[in-house]
Amino acid sequence: MNIPAHAPLHLLHTTAVGTLATHARQPEGFPYPSVLPFAPDSQHRPTILVSRLAEHTHNLHADPRAGFLVVDAPEGDVLSGQRVTLLGTFEPVDSTPEVVQRYLRYHPDAERYLVLGDFTFWAMRLERLRYIGGFGAMGWLGGAELDPLPPLGFDEENALIEEFSRFSGSSGGRGFQLLGIDRYGADLKLAGMRSRFAFDDAKLNTETLHAALKDCIQRHAN
Template sequence: MNIPAHAPLHLLHTAAVGTLATHARQPEGFPYPSMLPFAPDARHRPTILVSRLAEHTHNLHADPRAGFLVVDAPDGDVLSGQRVTLLGTFEPIDSTAAIVQRYLRYHPDAERYLVLGDFTFWTMKLERLRYIGGFGAMGWLSGAELDALPPLGLDEENALIEEFNHAYGGAGAFRLLGVDRYGADLMLAGARKRLAFDDARLNPETLHMALEVCIQRARQIS
């Protein structure tokens, strides 16, 4: 089926919450769905912050295979909205300064959970995904097909975030959350927005230029 270029990737940067489906331990084998906030990592994969006491965390320790559903239906019409179902395995990752910093940019309220010492980060390793974006725009992709390009370097992303937040911070409650080769995530006037570039940006100069244009346009519209 015809899938718009990079539509699943942009969707994973648009939504703030997803539905995690793990394998229940009791009753054994049943799907166990739960809703969780998530942040996309540099490869656009969902990163979640979960309590060690949560049922879904126990389920992942027993069987890391899981599904993760992300939906964008701002008008409430789910069947006409975009959605992507990810299949793969979740793996625990160390709470490095970079991981914490990135997650808190997307979910600053999560800092209160981190101080408890009971929460850990997990990232999904994608096997396959199915995207539905409307009539005739649906199909399966392998995990590798989500993005074949090398991710933006941590230092390069942080430099762009610092530069643009310094330039526009405070103007219309602007806050840049993340940058990648296909677009940028930001908070503007209290609303989360995904700014998609017209094409992938492979070098710093074109990336900076595309980011500047998108931000200026978003501020004019808001």
């Protein structure tokens, strides 16, 4: 195993779309891949919003085991890009205000689907993952190895986003939005494009998180 520190974690925050592979009901047992948007939750797990009528939703109800592929291939060069294959089970997630608010920061257009009342959230419980970051940088990790640290609480993350979003606005930034914050980095939208600002190391307390976010704002808000 030769995986750069936290590379799979950062990749899950960089990409907005993944490939979900469920077990087909008919013909039974065959892989059934489909492409759909996702957002990482506070534990970096893919959270998806799917229609109750979708084939992959029926498949998950019958067998929650699934694979989820995330790829970052600049200029279409897949073999030189990063990709991570996640293996685990998907579980329904209640549409609490916390879940809805976080998902809509990443995918604001999804609000129209929530209004329909037919769409539900599912989150992946990771068992194992395989990361490939180019030649010589690949290997397997257990699900619990992705992040052993306790996640930021919803209220703490929201307070940081509110505080530093105001700071970015006062700096005259254009097209800058904070989507999410965790102990390893911040997810941004810059001129409509998703971006990840990786911290130099894990931030274990409020003081170090503030310092890292100030650096992030100074680099991107102007």
